[in-house]
Amino acid sequence: MGTKLFTRVPRGVELTPAGEGFLEEARAVLSGVERAIARARSASMGQRGRIAIGLTTSASLHPGVTRTLRAYADSHAAVSLDIHANSAAGLTEALLREEVQVAVIRAAVARPADLVFKELARENMLIALPAGHPLVSRTASGTNAPIPLRALAGERLILVRRHAAPGMYGNVVEACHKAGFEPLVIAEVEQMLTSMNLVAAGVGISLVPASIREIRQEGIVYCPILDAPSLVAPLTLVYRRGEVRPFVTDFIELSRKLAKDERSN
Numbered sequence: 001m002g003t004k005l006f007t008r009v010p011r012g013v014e015l016t017p018a019g020e021g022f023l024e025e026a027r028a029v030l031s032g033v034e035r036a037i038a039r040a041r042s043a044s045m046g047q048r049g050r051i052a053i054g055l056t057t058s059a060s061l062h063p064g065v066t067r068t069l070r071a072y073a074d075s076h077a078a079v080s081l082d083i084h085a086n087s088a089a090g091l092t093e094a095l096l097r098e099e100v101q102v103a104v105i106r107a108a109v110a111r112p113a114d115l116v117f118k119e120l121a122r123e124n125m126l127i128a129l130p131a132g133h134p135l136v137s138r139t140a141s142g143t144n145a146p147i148p149l150r151a152l153a154g155e156r157l158i159l160v161r162r163h164a165a166p167g168m169y170g171n172v173v174e175a176c177h178k179a180g181f182e183p184l185v186i187a188e189v190e191q192m193l194t195s196m197n198l199v200a201a202g203v204g205i206s207l208v209p210a211s212i213r214e215i216r217q218e219g220i221v222y223c224p225i226l227d228a229p230s231l232v233a234p235l236t237l238v239y240r241r242g243e244v245r246p247f248v249t250d251f252i253e254l255s256r257k258l259a260k261d262e263r264s265n
Contacts, residue, residue: 034244049247052082054091054103054238057192062211062235064121064262065104068255075254079247087190089163095238101248102239104255106209107167114241120259121235123210125172126222127152128195130202136221146226153181156204158195161188168233172207175231196220209233235259 005019015023059065073081084094088105095103095115108117127147129136135155137145153176162169176183186204189195193215195206200219210233213222225231237255239248 031242031244049078050080050082051102051247051251052084052100053251054084054086054094054100054105056088056091056105057085058106058209058212058233059104059235060085061214062104062121062123062209063214064235064259068251068258071258072251072254076247076250085191087160088167092238095240098240101243101245102237102251102255105236105238106233107171108236108238109167116239116241118237118256119234120237120255121262122232123235125207125225125228125231125233126210126213127225128199128206128208128212129221129223130199130205131219131221133205133221135205136223144221144223146224148226149175149179149228149231150181152176152183152205153179154184156186157183158187158189158198158204158206159185160192160195161190171231175228179228207231 001018001022003018004016005022006013006015053069055065069081072079084091084100084103086094088107089109091100091103091105092109092112092115094100096112104120111117127135135147135151139145157172159169159172173183187195187198189198192208192212195208196212196215196217198204199206200217202219207225208222210222237252239252243249243252
């Protein structure tokens with residue numbers, strides 16, 4: 001090696017800085033070897049498999065997730081997809097219980113040491129309002145005009161419950177505080193689709209990731225937020241640390257590759 005990796009101490013040895021660096025790289029190499037062996041064995045046996053994928057409602061509507069699922073299904077015809085819909089909190093627990101192998105959520109609820117969290121993308125958030133709401137106006141070009149966040153003071157807000165999505169809930173509340181008002185949250189729901197139904201019914205308004213507008217639900221208008229550039233919705237890939245099963249690592253690698261390609265375009 002040309003350098004000392006450890007030094008002797010009265011009760012054993014200690015790694016030198018060079019040794020610590022070597023150990024980190026050695027572990028990465030061994031982990032890659034384990035994945036390669038598992039993948040080769042699966043291929044040699046013509047093994048069929050099943051991958052359990054967890055998705056939150058809003059994450060499932062992101063176009064990047066749609067592309068990943070399609071690409072994975074095309075390249076893994078022998079692998080069946082078992083989709084689990086749940087909140088970010090529920091999917092985090094499901095990963096720890098090994099009920100799902102990988103999940104795509106928005107903001108992380110917590111970061112247990114046994115799980116890996118990789119941000120794939122970020123997107124702007126929009127204000128979802130009932131059609132005909134007084135805050136809705138059009139620009140000269142015919143698009144929906146941006147709305148200042150401060151204009152939501154006193155408006156009835158519908159948000160996904162704090163325990164189910166504390167990250168996004170907290171981000172919205174913090175942004176309202178920075179805009180100078182306390183948000184009036186009149187309803188908390190488990191799933192974002194439920195909040196959209198309530199908005200369409202005229203119960204209140206909500207703040208949602210931009211990809212939610214793909215639902216195209218009648219009775220809802222989506223407007224940009226004028227003055228809250230920090231109010232964005234992340235898209236986060238979550239999986240268990242040390243995962244080596246080929247079906248799962250293939251999905252992880254594909255998700256990260258497609259996300260990187262999207263950011264470079």
